[in-house]
Amino acid sequence: xxxxxxxxxxxxxxxxxxxxxxxxxxxxxxxxxxxxxxxxxxxxxxxxxxxxxxxxxxxxxxxxxxxxxxxxxxxxxxxxxxxxxxxxxxxxxxxxxxxxxxxxxxxxxxxxxxxxxxxxxxxxxxxxxxxxxxxxxxxxxxxxxxxxxxxxxxxxxxxxxxxxxxxxxxxxxxxxxxxxxxxxxxxxxxxxxxxxxxxxxxxxxxxxxxxxxxxxxxxxxxxxxxxxxxxxxxxxxxxxxxxxxxxxxxxxxxxxxxxxxxxxxxxxxxxxxxxxxxxxxxxxxxxxxxxxxxxxxxxxxxxxxxxxxxxxxxx
Amino acid sequence: xxxxxxxxxxxxxxxxxxxxxxxxxxxxxxxxxxxxxxxxxxxxxxxxxxxxxxxxxxxxxxxxxxxxxxxxxxxxxxxxxxxxxxxxxxxxxxxxxxxxxxxxxxxxxxxxxxxxxxxxxxxxxxxxxxxxxxxxxxxxxxxxxxxxxxxxxxxxxxxxxxxxxxxxxxxxxxxxxxxxxxxxxxxxxxxxxxxxxxxxxxxxxxxxxxxxxxxxxxxxxxxxxxxxxxxxxxxxxxxxxxxxxxxxxxxxxxxxxxxxxxxxxxxxxxxxxxxxxxxxxxxxxxxxxxxxxxxxxxxxxxxxxxxxxxxxxxxxxxxxxxxxxxxxxxxxxxxxxxxxxxxxxxxxxxxxxxxxxxxxxxxxxxxxxxx
Numbered sequence: 001x002x003x004x005x006x007x008x009x010x011x012x013x014x015x016x017x018x019x020x021x022x023x024x025x026x027x028x029x030x031x032x033x034x035x036x037x038x039x040x041x042x043x044x045x046x047x048x049x050x051x052x053x054x055x056x057x058x059x060x061x062x063x064x065x066x067x068x069x070x071x072x073x074x075x076x077x078x079x080x081x082x083x084x085x086x087x088x089x090x091x092x093x094x095x096x097x098x099x100x101x102x103x104x105x106x107x108x109x110x111x112x113x114x115x116x117x118x119x120x121x122x123x124x125x126x127x128x129x130x131x132x133x134x135x136x137x138x139x140x141x142x143x144x145x146x147x148x149x150x151x152x153x154x155x156x157x158x159x160x161x162x163x164x165x166x167x168x169x170x171x172x173x174x175x176x177x178x179x180x181x182x183x184x185x186x187x188x189x190x191x192x193x194x195x196x197x198x199x200x201x202x203x204x205x206x207x208x209x210x211x212x213x214x215x216x217x218x219x220x221x222x223x224x225x226x227x228x229x230x231x232x233x234x235x236x237x238x239x240x241x242x243x244x245x246x247x248x249x250x251x252x253x254x255x256x257x258x259x260x261x262x263x264x265x266x267x268x269x270x271x272x273x274x275x276x277x278x279x280x281x282x283x284x285x286x287x288x289x290x291x292x293x294x295x296x297x298x299x300x301x302x303x304x305x306x307x308x309x310x311x312x313x314x315x
Numbered sequence: 316x317x318x319x320x321x322x323x324x325x326x327x328x329x330x331x332x333x334x335x336x337x338x339x340x341x342x343x344x345x346x347x348x349x350x351x352x353x354x355x356x357x358x359x360x361x362x363x364x365x366x367x368x369x370x371x372x373x374x375x376x377x378x379x380x381x382x383x384x385x386x387x388x389x390x391x392x393x394x395x396x397x398x399x400x401x402x403x404x405x406x407x408x409x410x411x412x413x414x415x416x417x418x419x420x421x422x423x424x425x426x427x428x429x430x431x432x433x434x435x436x437x438x439x440x441x442x443x444x445x446x447x448x449x450x451x452x453x454x455x456x457x458x459x460x461x462x463x464x465x466x467x468x469x470x471x472x473x474x475x476x477x478x479x480x481x482x483x484x485x486x487x488x489x490x491x492x493x494x495x496x497x498x499x500x501x502x503x504x505x506x507x508x509x510x511x512x513x514x515x516x517x518x519x520x521x522x523x524x525x526x527x528x529x530x531x532x533x534x535x536x537x538x539x540x541x542x543x544x545x546x547x548x549x550x551x552x553x554x555x556x557x558x559x560x561x562x563x564x565x566x567x568x569x570x571x572x573x574x575x576x577x578x579x580x581x582x583x584x585x586x587x588x589x590x591x592x593x594x595x596x597x598x599x600x601x602x603x604x605x606x607x608x609x610x611x612x613x614x615x616x617x618x619x620x621x622x623x624x625x626x627x628x629x630x631x632x633x634x635x636x637x638x639x640x641x642x643x644x645x646x647x648x649x650x651x652x653x654x655x656x657x658x659x660x661x662x663x664x665x666x667x668x669x670x671x672x673x674x675x676x677x678x679x680x681x682x683x684x685x686x
Contacts, residue, residue: 045436104640112660113435114379115643118580121573122643125636132632133624243569247443254440289451292444299441300429 012157017276023164025272026171027233030226031249032256032264033178034097034219040195040259041215043113047120048100050246051127052220056093056227057142057237058134060085064143072145082145082232086170089224097220098213106209124242131239139238142231163233170229174222175265182261187214195259248275251295257308266306270294324504324588328497331356335486348607353485355602360492361553363594364499366578367587368546371503373576374585374653375512376539377519379439381572382426382446386544388453388567389422390415390551395466395561396459408472412552419548420541422449427540431533446572453564460564467560488557495553499546500587507587515539516585516655577635581642583649585656592651597635605631 031053038046063085064070072078100123108116146162182188187210193201194211202208230245231237252271256263271291278287298306334340335353344352365387372380393415397406406414430441453460460466471481472491481487506512517525518535526532555561574597582593608627616625623629642649648657 039436045439104644107644111643111647114584115647117379119640119643121577122636122639125632125639129630129632129636132629137623247447247569251440251444254437258436285455286451289448289455292448295444296429296441296448299433299437303432303434303437305437 009157013280014277016158017280018273019158019160019164021273021276022269023167023272024276025252025269026175026265027167027226027229027268028245028249028252028271029265029268030171030174030222030229031245032252032268033175033261034223035250036253036256036258036261036264037191037215037219039253040261041191041198041212042105042109042116044105044116044120045250045258046219047117047246048123048127049097049219049223050244050249051124051131051242052093052096052100053223053227053230053245054131054237054239054242055096055127055134056089056224057231057241058131059092059224060089060228060231061135061140061142061237063088069145070141070143072147078145082228086225086228089228090221091224093224093227094217094220097216097223101213101216106212128239128242131242135237135239137239139236142235142237144235146232167229167233170225174225178218178222178261181218187211191215248291251291255295255298255305257305260305260307260309263305263307270306322588324500324591327588327591328493328500331493335489348603349610350603350607351485352603353489355598357485357488357492357553357557358602359595359598360489360496361550361557362575362578362598363496363591364492364553365547365550366575366582366590366594367496367499367503368543368550369575370543370579370585370587370590371515371546372539372543373579374590375507375515375519376536378536378539379435380442380540380543381439381569381576382442382444382449383543383547383575384567384569384571385446385449386419386423386547387551387554387571388449388561388564389419389544390548391555391561391567392453392460392466392551393418393548394552394555395469398469398556399466400468401461401466407474408556411556412549415552416545416549419551420545422548423540423542423544424537426544427537431536443569443572446567446569450564450567453567460561463563463565465561465563465566466555469556469559469561471559472556492553492557495549499549500591503587511535511538577639581638581649583652583656586649586651586653589649589651589653593649596650600634601631 031050034049034052035046038044038049064081067081069078069081104119104123105116108119146166148161148163150156150159150161151165152158152160182191190201190206190211191214193204193206194208198208201211230241248271249268252267253264254267255270256265256267258264274291274294275287278290282290302308334356341351341353344350365383368386369380369383372378372383394411396402397404397411397414398408426442426445430438433441454463456462471479472487473479473481479487514525514530514535515538517528517530518532522532578593578597579590580593581596582591583589605628612625612627618625648660652660
């Protein structure tokens with residue numbers, strides 16, 4: 001379904017869907033970063049990560065419900081409320097992620113890798129159930145606070161709304177901040193050292209447990225930010241958004257090379273483009289199949305993902 | 316090679332074979348719970364075949380497979396296409412059973428071949444993705460699969476004319492599925508001790524070492540994928556035939572794969588009796604215990620309010636999740652552990668053993684990390 005019946009120029013249509021895809025992709029990237037960072041440090045596919053994201057959106061929804069906001073009103077009040085929701089969701093998701101790590105994954109640090117993985121599936125199940133109780137089995141409306149009007153002239157050929165701008169405005173600074181944190185702070189350096197070799201890092205005096213907790217906190221915080229962004233962007237949430245978006249984000253992380261931060265962003269942008277372009281050129285209902293088909297093809301040729309380093313097996 | 320031991324598996328199978336012959340059990344179970352155990356058992360047997368198939372890939376060979384439901388679906392849809400009236404084939408049931416098994420096994424090879432180079436976690440995601448591709452394929456190819464409705468009705472295994480009543484009497488399906496399950500179980504128990512089975516376990520423990528000993532990992536992995544997929548396909552044929560419908564493609568989603576994986580893990584990876592117990596517990600939980608408790612809660616606390624948390628079924632995911640977490644924490648080897656896995660997980664309990672403590676399932680982890 002083309003957005004404009006009166007834009008016959010195929011290149012403009014392509015550009016429009018590329019913009020949409022990159023917007024969607026940057027949202028996936030926020031979630032994907034949580035998967036990839038946790039994997040980089042503790043080699044665990046945190047299956048519950050998408051569900052943490054889902055719970056974050058319910059926290060925001062509950063706050064909107066408490067204040068009694070359902071649609072756009074006074075812009076300043078709305079802006080303050082949105083900021084409050086972002087803070088609440090970020091704090092909630094970050095804390096939840098640390099708590100899960102402390103209670104459930106930490107005792108399994110030295111267990112075979114399958115044990116934390118299966119536990120993560122268990123945590124995902126429990127969170128799904130909590131989301132089901134919280135929001136019910138149906139889709140719930142998320143307050144539509146941002147205008148849908150085109151930021152360019154309404155007659156412009158390319159459409160870019162305040163919502164798209166908000167997504168970019170949230171995701172890009174967060175990713176930049178994360179890059180600066182990982183590259184230039186001492187905790188970030190400790191993080192990279194632990195990812196490379198936990199034993200050596202420990203011998204150098206790094207408290208790996210602090211590093212692990214920080215990683216879970218950052219991953220959760222990014223998921224919290226993503227959850228409010230998602231709610232404001234899509235305007236419907238349900239307990240199932242965790243699984244759907246988590247799966248795409250996880251796919252993105254693996255596509256880029258799991259454990260690799262720029263890789264996760266690259267993978268997420270690719271997935272965003274594939275879903276957006278695929279829904280226009282192939283058909284909405286084939287997009288999921290297309291995403292996974294492309295994933296399989298890419299992994300066949302690059303078994304460690306696009307940017308993943310090809311590690312030699314240790315003997 | 317360890318000598319053949321007759322465990323208590325034959326005893327269980329004998330008891331299961333005898334169950335329908337002694338209606339007193341069925342009627343007393345019915346009097347107790349208002350539900351037919353015999354009706355549920357074929358489902359248990361079908362899922363047990365599926366879980367044993369998954370066990371070949373995850374338990375023996377140590378490849379984390381998250382898309383087993385795709386092969387289950389392929390079996391079901393092959394059965395549907397070969398038998399429903401909308402298609403002209405009308406193939407007899409034994410041929411369908413073989414065709415469904417082979418088609419799924421072939422698809423398993425197709426998935427296996429390109430993924431041989433992938434390491435543990437990447438493989439897990441690819442199998443997951445493959446499962447979703449198959450599900451969306453089935454959903455979207457309306458012309459072949461009837462889309463979201465699924466194909467129906469499938470005729471009973473002996474056709475409609477014969478005197479066997481496949482619908483209201485549970486026993487024909489009970490015996491059909493049980494006999495196939497026993498067959499699969501016997502084949503697998505022999506395979507476990509064969510050259511191939513031991514090669515799989517060697518691969519699971521250490522791929523590199525196995526390779527150095529002259530084993531061909533590619534061939535072994537393909538064999539495991541094909542066998543696991545084939546068994547899943549066989550289970551799919553039985554499932555669709557019993558349901559008289561292929562069901563909607565969404566019945567074969569990621570949750571189904573995870574459910575079966577939970578059965579295998581709960582019972583014990585790599586342990587056949589464990590897998591059977593795991594399936595029995597989880598299917599029993601869903602189909603017998605939950606409805607009974609739901610009615611009980613409704614009767615004890617009558618309420619017009621229909622909130623989800625007022626039903627026992629509403630707590631299903633919580634209970635599953637908690638069970639998985641507790642199992643991993645306190646009994647990671649499963650309820651009925653395979654002795655080898657137990658050695659691996661509790662090396663300190665092994666007295667004067669020749670078994671070396673090794674990591675579980677080839678997914679290696681340096682033991683000294685984070686200590």
